[in-house]
Amino acid sequence: MTSKELKTYGKSDYVSELDSSSAGKIVTLTGFVHRKREHGGVIFIIFRDPTGIVQVAGHRKHASQAAFEAMQQVTLESAIRLIGKVQVDKRAPTGIEIHVTSFEIVSLAGSEWPLEKDAGDAFLYDKRHLYLRSPSQTAIMQIKAEISRAAHEHLDGEGFTEIFPPILVSASVEGGATLFPLEYFGSTAYLSQSAQLYEEAAICGLEKVYLIAPSFRAEKHRTRRHLTEFWHLEAELTFATHDDIMGVEERLVHAICKHIKSKCKRQLTLLGAKIKVPSLPFKRITYDEAIEIAAQQGFKASWGEDFGREIERAISQQFKEPFFIKGYPTSARSFYHLPDPDRPEVTLSSDLIAPGGFGELTSGGQRIHDLDQLMERIHEQSLDPSSYSWYLELREFGLPPHAGFGMGLERCLVWLLGLKHIREACLFPRTPSRIRP
């Protein structure tokens, strides 16, 4: 039978559903040739679908001639459909084996599948469109989807409303240097680097909002933590303080960890990742205390500046669970952060730091809701008020105290799974040196 004759693929089974209790069952599988080992009279094919791999055995004397010949002919990564009987066999890699009765090549792959065992990272990402098929990359994408699902379920449960912000914007959140410009009917528009300003507009109607949307940063970073395009989980709520938003953040991170740990066991095992669900509430230390911790590790941080990477890592290494550093100096934060009324040189803001040297996971805080105070900060930072006209107008019409945060979805994945590089967390990563495939 060829695929042209098929009325339906009649798919009924997935690899992950097969175990020793399936012995004797006739299954129909669709997927790909992951490995092939040919021995003359017997051929082993490692079959792969989205849920795992299983060995398929074809014997010249037992399988039909058509099935055996198709197995001889098939190449690595060809798409196949097969019917066979499940058998328990200790010699098979997963302890289970399918003895073929029907083997159909749905789409024959060329003989030179380029991804070999010793392929380097650069090559794998040049071939990302093919590399994505591999079990590890499939598992990462499945977990990424579950992080999104966990976030939706958790935030919906806390009464947040999902919003869908613009990606094409006219001004930046904090400056201009890190925006990607584009031609927009004779004027210049930019790709959004954060939806925060739009969230602040949305909360007066919706009270609690969140989004998962792409953000763009035109910064030539050469590190394993940076992308030029990433998926940004941002939330904002009104009638709320800095303490309220830290509560939202820690409950969310806790919920994500719990969800992934229970829903993604197979993927975590495959990736060799273990998730420790952190206990609530997370520790909160002040910026000043963080400086002291750095000093104990032999690092001198000068007050008023954000921590450098080395110092942040040293501080993070002193913790076993995520923790907040709060009270960052006003001089080190963006113009919209609310200065502490009792101590204006620091802001009511915080970063959530992942432990063990990982570093920043989220950044958030309470925003300035008073117009005069915001204008003052805009002038202090030499920004142009006309760029923020609608954002300022929000403050003229009853904007309550409010707070929010942002988290990079890919960074969350890197932390949870212990990935070596943030590009592993992306379907098609975008970095300064990579825009294709």
Add this chain to the structure above:
RNA sequence: GCCGGGGUGGCUCAGCCCGGUAGAGCGGGAGGCUGUUAACCUCUAGGUCGAGUGUUCGAAUCGCUCCCCCGGCGCCA
């Protein structure tokens, strides 16, 4: 932008210091094999050594210029 590492068959690399005209493993092709575990055995094809330029009888190898890639930092999620 700054600091460091690197560009040699399809892939991963050796050769470069001490110049003599390119090699391995994997992958590909052909053949063999009834229990493999990214199988094994035999045969085989495949490279203007990142680009330009200089020195030299001779450059993958030495000098200069440039390009690209990788890691780190500044900054950030």
